[in-house]
């Protein structure tokens with residue numbers, strides 16, 4: 001197949017970005033169909049008379065967003081994408097040009113998985129069953145609008161001890177995930193058609209919500225010690241969403257001086273700071289850093305927590321800690337909204353926390369993840385040596401590798417042929433940025449130490 005987009009060097013938009021947008025549109029509008037084979041990078045480079053980097057970066061971005069798929073020893077294919085994105089006629093009559101061979105993945109460094117070997121399944125099942133067995137009327141009722149009081153009470157104690165956050169259960173709202181939390185905050189703060197600042201790169205899950213809510217996103221550049229506060233001071237932002245304890249995906253910690261300056265910005269402008277503390281439990285080196293919320297003296301920080309990393313992503317349990325004044329507004333505005341997390345799950349989690357199981361689980365997991373993390377760093381140093389630089393290595397369940405002498409696109413391709421799957425962080429940039437092609441992201445939470453070592457060895461064998 002030949003592609004002939006019109007790429008214009010005179011435009012301010014880079015050739016890579018023009019090519020990326022053109023192919024994306026062709027797929028969305030059904031002119032390039034799932035199962036079609038794309039020209040190879042070499043063919044397209046020659047055909048379009050552009051640099052290899054241009055084509056590679058566009059393919060890479062489309063792959064990380066799920067528009068294209070790379071199959072080892074076969075090539076690059078248009079992927080199956082959400083049907084509503086496709087032209088309806090084309091969806092009904094897809095033309096399958098060739099069947100795609102599937103490849104065997106031996107080690108998958110997917111981000112987002114947690115350790116299941118050490119998960120206290122027996123205790124969790126008992127809490128679930130005890131929650132249902134409790135002889136109370138609540139089983140036949142809806143949950144309280146803000147969520148079960150018992151769970152909010154436990155979260156409030158937990159946050160004080162582990163994150164230094166002072167909060168009454170009345171300030172806590174249980175939600176079914178961080179995206180649900182963000183959508184609700186957008187409504188509460190009336191952020192539609194307002195500017196919201198967020199880290200660039202940053203968590204794409206939240207960025208999608210902000211886009212869908214009609215917010216204007218102001219991407220804030222990152223520095224060694226977290227996002228640029230100067231940028232925010234000159235921005236029109238009404239709110240800033242950030243991951244201060246473990247920047248996603250780069251992993252740096254927002255310095256204390258920046259925390260203070262950011263709070264000052266919020267006090268002076270009346271802006272809100274939305275602090276996403278998604279994996280604050282897992283810090284392996286250095287001192288724990290106080291959360292922004294614990295430093296807030298004027299009710300400008302909205303704190304987001306989740307059980308997805310510290311417990312199970314499938315529980316769909318997250319929460320918001322609102323400043324008291326916002327909680328009052330919430331109660332007025334959302335009085336008619338039912339709580340969307342099952343009270344059974346909430347009660348079971350409350351029991352899991354009351355009986356000390358959660359604390360034990362966190363302590364066990366911190367050690368487990370620390371061992372995995374050490375094994376990952378050790379293997380990278382041993383097998384990949386100077387070809388890569390480890391980025392963001394002090395906490396959390398993922399790291400980035402800065403590549404030398406090979407692009408992410410090539411390493412992902414080569415890795416797949418050897419049975420190891422690694423990912424590009426490109427999708428975390430709002431503005432397509434070729435820098436994304438010089439990093440790969442490795443999630444390690446769900447892998448065993450043996451798998452980690454094997455995966456790194458395989459990956460190392462793909463280096464030039």
Ligand SMILES: Cc1ncc(COP(=O)(O)O)c(C=O)c1O
Pocket residue numbers: 112176177178179203243248276278305306307308313317318
């Ligand atoms: C930055 C960030 N925040 C929050 C979450 C968790 O989201 P949820 O609570 O919807 O599972 C993740 C998960 O990957 C994340 O990376």
